[in-house]
Amino acid sequence: MSLLNYTVYRLAQGFITFLGAFLLIFLFVRLLPGDPARLIAGPEALEEDIQRIRAHLGLDRPLYEQFITYMASLLRGDLGTSIKYGTPVLEEILARLPYTLALAFVAEALAVSVAVPLGVLAALKPRSLVSQLVSVLAVVGASLPVFWTGLMLIFIFSVELRLLPSSGAESPKHIILPSATLAFFLVGNLARITRAAVMESLSSNHVVTARAKGLSFNKILVRHVLRNSLIPILTVASVQLGALLGGAVVTETVFAWPGIGSLLIDSLFFRDYPLAQGVIMFTVGAFILINIVTDILYALVDPRVREILWKAA
Amino acid sequence: MTKRIKEAKRKRLLEVWEAFKANKVALAALCIVAIVIILTPIGSRIAPHDPYDFNLARARQPPSGEHVLGTDELGRDILSRLLVGAKYTVGISVVSIVIGASLGTLLGLISGYKGGLWDSLIQRVNDVLLAFPTILLAIALVAFKGPGVSSLILAIAVSSMPVYVRLVRAAVLQVVVEDYVAAAKLLGLSSWRIMLRHVLPNVMSPVIVQATYHMGLAILIASALGFLGLGVPPPTPEWGSMIGTGKVYLFSAPHIVVFPGLFISVTIIAFNVLGDGLRDALDPRARAMLRRF
Numbered sequence: 001m002s003l004l005n006y007t008v009y010r011l012a013q014g015f016i017t018f019l020g021a022f023l024l025i026f027l028f029v030r031l032l033p034g035d036p037a038r039l040i041a042g043p044e045a046l047e048e049d050i051q052r053i054r055a056h057l058g059l060d061r062p063l064y065e066q067f068i069t070y071m072a073s074l075l076r077g078d079l080g081t082s083i084k085y086g087t088p089v090l091e092e093i094l095a096r097l098p099y100t101l102a103l104a105f106v107a108e109a110l111a112v113s114v115a116v117p118l119g120v121l122a123a124l125k126p127r128s129l130v131s132q133l134v135s136v137l138a139v140v141g142a143s144l145p146v147f148w149t150g151l152m153l154i155f156i157f158s159v160e161l162r163l164l165p166s167s168g169a170e171s172p173k174h175i176i177l178p179s180a181t182l183a184f185f186l187v188g189n190l191a192r193i194t195r196a197a198v199m200e201s202l203s204s205n206h207v208v209t210a211r212a213k214g215l216s217f218n219k220i221l222v223r224h225v226l227r228n229s230l231i232p233i234l235t236v237a238s239v240q241l242g243a244l245l246g247g248a249v250v251t252e253t254v255f256a257w258p259g260i261g262s263l264l265i266d267s268l269f270f271r272d273y274p275l276a277q278g279v280i281m282f283t284v285g286a287f288i289l290i291n292i293v294t295d296i297l298y299a300l301v302d303p304r305v306r307e308i309l310w311k312a313a
Numbered sequence: 314m315t316k317r318i319k320e321a322k323r324k325r326l327l328e329v330w331e332a333f334k335a336n337k338v339a340l341a342a343l344c345i346v347a348i349v350i351i352l353t354p355i356g357s358r359i360a361p362h363d364p365y366d367f368n369l370a371r372a373r374q375p376p377s378g379e380h381v382l383g384t385d386e387l388g389r390d391i392l393s394r395l396l397v398g399a400k401y402t403v404g405i406s407v408v409s410i411v412i413g414a415s416l417g418t419l420l421g422l423i424s425g426y427k428g429g430l431w432d433s434l435i436q437r438v439n440d441v442l443l444a445f446p447t448i449l450l451a452i453a454l455v456a457f458k459g460p461g462v463s464s465l466i467l468a469i470a471v472s473s474m475p476v477y478v479r480l481v482r483a484a485v486l487q488v489v490v491e492d493y494v495a496a497a498k499l500l501g502l503s504s505w506r507i508m509l510r511h512v513l514p515n516v517m518s519p520v521i522v523q524a525t526y527h528m529g530l531a532i533l534i535a536s537a538l539g540f541l542g543l544g545v546p547p548p549t550p551e552w553g554s555m556i557g558t559g560k561v562y563l564f565s566a567p568h569i570v571v572f573p574g575l576f577i578s579v580t581i582i583a584f585n586v587l588g589d590g591l592r593d594a595l596d597p598r599a600r601a602m603l604r605r606f
Contacts, residue, residue: 020441028457039459139589143581145533145553147540148574151560159564243446250448250537254560265541268456280453288444 006310007296014288021284022074025277026067040083040271057273079278084270089278093260099169100259103252104244106175107182112237115187119194119233120226123202126195134195137188150181150254167256178255182248186240193236197229204228231302238297242290245283332594339590345583350407352399362390364397364550373566383568385559391569394550395576401551402539403580405462406531409469414524416470417477422508422516424478425485435478442475451534455543465544469531480523484516491515518595525588529581536577552577 037054038045054060058069073080079089122131157177158166165174201207202225210220249261256262260279267275299306333339357364362380367387374384382391424435442450451468458464488494489512497507536553538544545551547558552573559569 017440017444020437021444024438024441025453028454039457139582139585140578143529143533143585144578145536145540145574145581147537147553148556148570148577151556151563151570152574155563155567155570159567249452250541253541264452268452268543276453276456280449283449284445287446 003296003299006299010292010295014292018285018288019071021288022071022281023067025280026070040273042271074281079281080274082267082272082275082278084267084272084275089275090282092263092275093279093282096258096260096263099257100245100248100252100261103175103178103182103248103257103259104241107179107186107244107248108237108241110179110183111186111190111240112233114183115190116194116233118187119191120198120221122191122195123198126199131195134188134191138192139188141184141186141188144185146181146185146251147254149184150178150251153177153181154254169258174255174257178251178257181251181254182244190233190236190240194229194233197232198225201225201228231298231305235294235298238290238294242287242294245286245290329594333590336590336593339586339593342583342586342590345579346587349399349403349580349583352396353404353407354400356396356399360390360393360396362393364389364394365548366390373562373569375566375568382572383566385555385569386562386566389550391555391572394555395552395573398550398552398555398573398576401462401545401549402532402535402553402577405465405535405545406469406528409466409535410473410524410527410531412466413470413473414477414520414527417474418481418513418516418520420474421478421481422485422513425482426489426504426508426512432482436482439475439478442471443479445472447472447530448534448537451538452541452543455538460543460546462545465535465538468538469534472534473527473531476523476527477520480519481516484519485512488512488515522588522592522595525584525591529584529588532577532581532584 037050037057037059040053040057041050051060058066061069070080077090079093081087082089082092085092118130118134118137122128122134125131154166154177157164164176165171166177168174206228207220207224210224211217248259249264251257252259252261253265260283264276264279264283266272267279295309299309333343367389369388371380371384372386372388374380374388376383380390380392382395385391385394420435420439424432424439445453450472454468454471455464458467494507494511497511502510535544536551536556539551539553539555540557542554542557544554547554555573556570556577559566559573562569
């Protein structure tokens with residue numbers, strides 16, 4: 001199997017998963033109890049208003065017809081029209097996308113630049129304080145809810161110290177607190193993975209050989225140990241990045257960061273149902289695509305991974 | 314014969330307990346988890362004040378002798394609200410994970426044991442569910458069903474389920490090739506009986522560990538949805554929604570946000586540490602390794 005074949009295969013598979021996800025959302029919305037038209041209209045709405053909204057959304061037509069209509073427009077890149085803004089949903093999403101991307105990349109970069117040195121230090125001295133710190137961070141970081149750590153950071157740096165802005169995105173300074181909040185969530189896990197990877201490659205045969213040859217420790221560390229630890233670290237970092245692009249909803253809301261996540265929450269409060277559905281479908285699509293790209297990048301970088309992935313496909 | 318099996322089972326349980334007991338941090342986590350779970354039914358009985366009783370004259374008071382953790386933006390006693398809130402935050406999480414784990418385990422059993430069409434069907438649906446980021450799936454479900462306890466349970470149960478399907482299916486595939494499964498088949502037992510009596514008990518360890526970790530995740534999701542205003546609607550004292558409604562007063566009365574956050578954080582940390590402890594105790598290989606170092 002060639003790389004091109006594999007790419008085409010994965011894209012086709014991803015597309016089917018996307019259709020499945022769409023069908024699932026579609027069925028959830030329409031078959032489970034609860035009426036979206038009634039939700040949009042609010043509790044005091046008249047029955048005829050609800051009917052009008054139902055007709056406007058096409059919810060009064062037969063199920064298969066709704067599915068085909070929505071699917072057809074989805075394939076044309078048309079995610080519907082926002083009720084609140086009156087603009088195409090895709091336009092709203094694309095306007096917010098750069099903010100979500102920036103936040104995700106800055107947060108991940110911050111996490112990597114703290115976690116990797118920490119993990120390497122911990123691996124070199126497994127019984128040291130640094131190593132214990134890594135273990136504690138791995139549990140605590142992933143356990144504290146981001147909406148709370150975010151608020152605590154606001155309290156310390158915006159309220160008490162008055163150093164950093166607490167919400168919005170007007171200046172580069174605004175990205176510091178939200179990305180630190182996300183990085184704190186990620187850093188422990190990443191440092192633990194780094195520690196494990198470095199410890200494993202420290203005891204591997206080629207490192208022992210290099211030491212026996214008399215290479216200096218620093219040379220071994222950079223040339224042999226770090227290089228071989230890179231794959232597990234990159235794996236976790238890219239999985240985290242993918243999750244951030246779809247899952248920074250809460251953090252974006254805490255800091256009023258104008259990304260896709262806060263767009264979703266806003267749309268829910270304004271009962272902007274087409275916008276919410278559009279954002280969800282867009283995010284799921286992006287999430288699937290990122291996973292495929294990650295797999296293909298591995299296949300490019302590591303022949304062993306290539307073997308496993310192609311066998312699975 | 315059966316007596317010997319019972320004895321062996323008891324011995325194994327005792328071994329696991331011994332291994333677990335040696336881990337003092339995990340033991341402490343177990344105590345915290347036990348307290349939090351006991352709070353779910355009795356929280357409202359031991360609360361010093363009425364969690365709904367508001368009085369603006371005593372709003373936003375810092376901790377004092379009368380109100381140990383202070384009062385919130387409407388003058389309600391924060392400690393009482395947290396004690397009663399366990400019923401919602403922790404209770405909802407327990408119910409959702411029990412439902413999600415049971416359904417996922419059942420589907421994983423069928424998928425792994427029956428194979429064929431069942432397997433393909435379940436796996437394809439599962440792939441689709443796994444394509445959603447967990448919190449997004451939960452938000453989507455709650456959003457389209459309206460806020461409330463039952464849609465929250467549905468959301469957390471559905472978004473945690475796919476992991477069990479995959480986990481149990483993989484474990485079943487390892488178990489079905491064992492001799493005792495072949496023997497049970499030769500005895501002519503029905504496939505449901507084999508699945509439930511002989512396969513299921515042997516794939517339970519990873520499910521229990523996963524469910525413990527998932528309790529942490531469930532509390533994280535339940536409180537995040539509460540914080541976002543999509544969970545249990547106010548004035549119900551759900552821990553996350555207490556932070557959500559209190560965050561406006563972060564500048565003047567930070568204790569309104571700090572204490573519920575501490576309750577959530579400590580509970581989630583306890584479940585995660587307990588999960589680590591259980592994993593080490595239940596997996597004899599990991600246990601041997603731990604002894605070695």
